[in-house]
Amino acid sequence: MKRSFGLAFALFVCTFTFAQQALWGGTSIVSPEIHENNTVTFRLKAPKAVKVQVTGDFLPTQKIKTPFGDFDGPGAADLIEKDGTWEYTTPQPLKPELYSYTFLVDGLKMNDPNNVYMIRDVVSVTNVFIIGGGRADLYKVNKVPHGTVSRVWYNSPTLGMDRRLTVYTPAGYETSGKNYPVFYLLHGMGGDEEAWIALGRTAQILDNLIAQGKAKPMIVVMTNGNASQEAAPGESSLGFVSPNMQLPKTMEGSFEMAFPDVVKFIDKNYRTIKRKQARAIAGLSMGGFHSMHISKQFPDMFNYVGLFSAAIMPDNNVKSPVYADLEGKLKAQFAQNPALYWIAIGKTDFLYKANEDFRKLMDDKGYKYMYYETDEGHIWKNWRIYLTEFSPLLFK
Amino acid sequence: MKRSFGLAFALFVCTFTFAQQALWGGTSIVSPEIHENNTVTFRLKAPKAVKVQVTGDFLPTQKIKTPFGDFDGPGAADLIEKDGTWEYTTPQPLKPELYSYTFLVDGLKMNDPNNVYMIRDVVSVTNVFIIGGGRADLYKVNKVPHGTVSRVWYNSPTLGMDRRLTVYTPAGYETSGKNYPVFYLLHGMGGDEEAWIALGRTAQILDNLIAQGKAKPMIVVMTNGNASQEAAPGESSLGFVSPNMQLPKTMEGSFEMAFPDVVKFIDKNYRTIKRKQARAIAGLSMGGFHSMHISKQFPDMFNYVGLFSAAIMPDNNVKSPVYADLEGKLKAQFAQNPALYWIAIGKTDFLYKANEDFRKLMDDKGYKYMYYETDEGHIWKNWRIYLTEFSPLLFK
Numbered sequence: 058m059k060r061s062f063g064l065a066f067a068l069f070v071c072t073f074t075f076a077q078q079a080l081w082g083g084t085s086i087v088s089p090e091i092h093e094n095n096t097v098t099f100r101l102k103a104p105k106a107v108k109v110q111v112t113g114d115f116l117p118t119q120k121i122k123t124p125f126g127d128f129d130g131p132g133a134a135d136l137i138e139k140d141g142t143w144e145y146t147t148p149q150p151l152k153p154e155l156y157s158y159t160f161l162v163d164g165l166k167m168n169d170p171n172n173v174y175m176i177r178d179v180v181s182v183t184n185v186f187i188i189g190g191g192r193a194d195l196y197k198v199n200k201v202p203h204g205t206v207s208r209v210w211y212n213s214p215t216l217g218m219d220r221r222l223t224v225y226t227p228a229g230y231e232t233s234g235k236n237y238p239v240f241y242l243l244h245g246m247g248g249d250e251e252a253w254i255a256l257g258r259t260a261q262i263l264d265n266l267i268a269q270g271k272a273k274p275m276i277v278v279m280t281n282g283n284a285s286q287e288a289a290p291g292e293s294s295l296g297f298v299s300p301n302m303q304l305p306k307t308m309e310g311s312f313e314m315a316f317p318d319v320v321k322f323i324d325k326n327y328r329t330i331k332r333k334q335a336r337a338i339a340g341l342s343m344g345g346f347h348s349m350h351i352s353k354q355f356p357d358m359f360n361y362v363g364l365f366s367a368a369i370m371p372d373n374n375v376k377s378p379v380y381a382d383l384e385g386k387l388k389a390q391f392a393q394n395p396a397l398y399w400i401a402i403g404k405t406d407f408l409y410k411a412n413e414d415f416r417k418l419m420d421d422k423g424y425k426y427m428y429y430e431t432d433e434g435h436i437w438k439n440w441r442i443y444l445t446e447f448s449p450l451l452f453k
Numbered sequence: 454m455k456r457s458f459g460l461a462f463a464l465f466v467c468t469f470t471f472a473q474q475a476l477w478g479g480t481s482i483v484s485p486e487i488h489e490n491n492t493v494t495f496r497l498k499a500p501k502a503v504k505v506q507v508t509g510d511f512l513p514t515q516k517i518k519t520p521f522g523d524f525d526g527p528g529a530a531d532l533i534e535k536d537g538t539w540e541y542t543t544p545q546p547l548k549p550e551l552y553s554y555t556f557l558v559d560g561l562k563m564n565d566p567n568n569v570y571m572i573r574d575v576v577s578v579t580n581v582f583i584i585g586g587g588r589a590d591l592y593k594v595n596k597v598p599h600g601t602v603s604r605v606w607y608n609s610p611t612l613g614m615d616r617r618l619t620v621y622t623p624a625g626y627e628t629s630g631k632n633y634p635v636f637y638l639l640h641g642m643g644g645d646e647e648a649w650i651a652l653g654r655t656a657q658i659l660d661n662l663i664a665q666g667k668a669k670p671m672i673v674v675m676t677n678g679n680a681s682q683e684a685a686p687g688e689s690s691l692g693f694v695s696p697n698m699q700l701p702k703t704m705e706g707s708f709e710m711a712f713p714d715v716v717k718f719i720d721k722n723y724r725t726i727k728r729k730q731a732r733a734i735a736g737l738s739m740g741g742f743h744s745m746h747i748s749k750q751f752p753d754m755f756n757y758v759g760l761f762s763a764a765i766m767p768d769n770n771v772k773s774p775v776y777a778d779l780e781g782k783l784k785a786q787f788a789q790n791p792a793l794y795w796i797a798i799g800k801t802d803f804l805y806k807a808n809e810d811f812r813k814l815m816d817d818k819g820y821k822y823m824y825y826e827t828d829e830g831h832i833w834k835n836w837r838i839y840l841t842e843f844s845p846l847l848f849k
Contacts, residue, residue, distance in 0.1 A: 087695070105559040107501070163501040167563040173578050173686065174693045175571065182569050186693055200690045203615065207603035210624070219599065228606070231722040290569065294596045297570045297582055299483070326627040 104141030113158025153193030202228030243340025310377025339363025500537030509554025598624030639736025706773025735759025
């Protein structure tokens, strides 16, 4: 009788694994396979398919025609079939980076069933992989002390809602007894409090930079910048709704006006250094727009400001006290000499001109800022770069 | 000029959304659509497909033949094509539950591109949806105060490793100043510290039970029970490795012997009630095995023990001091009258007989326990039920 327990369990494990594979489509195929020279092979078992392609940001971009004009999108490459398994190997080694991809099977998009690593970006879920080396090693989990990542709910009296935050506290926070500076990090349009921790790799980047002594230990607070929303899709009482790129109350002043609620909550519930010198705010795209407006609306709050591919829109046709008197408020903000005002954008970003105009305004007024320019455009690759460049400049 | 900013951005939003949909396969199709009467329609746009099926645990099970014997697996249903879009509506309303499904397109498994909600279970990622009502309302995010969910790293001196935990602290923890009881909740084979918070819906279940006054506010600690592993797949320095059902050092004593490291870390870093009366341990399958062995190995540590479909294996052919003298250790454990020893299993579970034999042993010795039996077998549906039944019994 004793024997049968172990035997039953061993059989269960085998059966379970086999059945999971049979039912849910897992196979023994390896995809993506990253070779030693950093070429990558993608594989898909699809005996009945006529055409299989892989599309992703590791391929040269291609022009996508849309009703709104051309768009630089990820390219596609054909897989070749042999015995029912399709395969494509990149002709060249890939540069270090976190890449996204999906398959196109007879025109139908599908995620790679042999790669469980997927990240949602607004309305789409794609597979991901990392080619290590250089800056991309900062995007990896390495053998360094790890901070804590928490999903926390706070009450916003100004918005009259309970809302969700993602909070990174650095390794050692729990036991050090010390107080820490706080970096508020804001997502772009369609994003939420999951964006920076997922595609942004914030926890990995901060763990690694802090371990290398390049960034100060700090708390990073990732807010939800959609003032109509309690939490990321699936995390509120709305249930498993479809994510939406265009939400109400995103760039009309509500989020900015309610931002002190977040700072108060963080200062009350974490061991923070509760003064301007120990606070930074930055964001990508819409989050850059928010960071610009919040930092000038509350000029005593932040000493470090980062605009990452910021959606700078002097005239956004919204009447809110937040957007009134841009120049007067900038003047008040810069009269206090912020320690850092950092502007970054990619050369092909559709917001390049808007940022150039904003820099001209800054130059005209003699406001000091640092400028960082990269190749390419309005993409996560750039935002991860900006985070790795900006965070070492903070709280020094 | 001013005009162009807003226009460029509006165009970007449209183009971005359109391009994302075109490139990554999102469409305006709604799937799954949960109708008011709780029938559900699944849809997939696949003009070139010959046969499209949906498979999932909302369908009657079917026998799957494997080299290891037959296996009760999810059934499959055919979708019908019209104008390139395939559709299937359940003939009957579905009962309240969290369900998993995927599509099979010409035999190829694929996730639903119109449903961003997916959860990994060991080696497979499937889409999920919830039919509300009854017990399943506990699995939803509702308008109640929400606890905090943290991913925390601790050092295990016994294992000589930094390891990852998922910790739930109840709503109000941050500000109450109170000390809380702790419930240690353990996953099954192939699982990790993400299992209970993902498919287990622990945060939602505890938020809801606590808000209803049915469970005491408590801290829930979800460990990683694979003693060879620092963290869940993708969360350690191993990188984006393929998950594996069969890991080394899972049921050979290492995890059990090192468990006091976890308790010490939690007691040091959280406001806990640091005594046996305020500690519970439970787990599913392998986690039930672990809970049984840990609670008798350290009889002064836990006052509440839950075995959920426990992998009880009196002879698992492993020589570890943990597994020696089962009866002697149970005697010592029950000599101290634990407040609750709770055994639950499904009628068709392959471990039913093993649990029956274990209960006979308990009965023979006169050890008190509660027994809870459900329909069906070794599935998450049952483990969520057990969590909703067990946690209200704790710390009363």
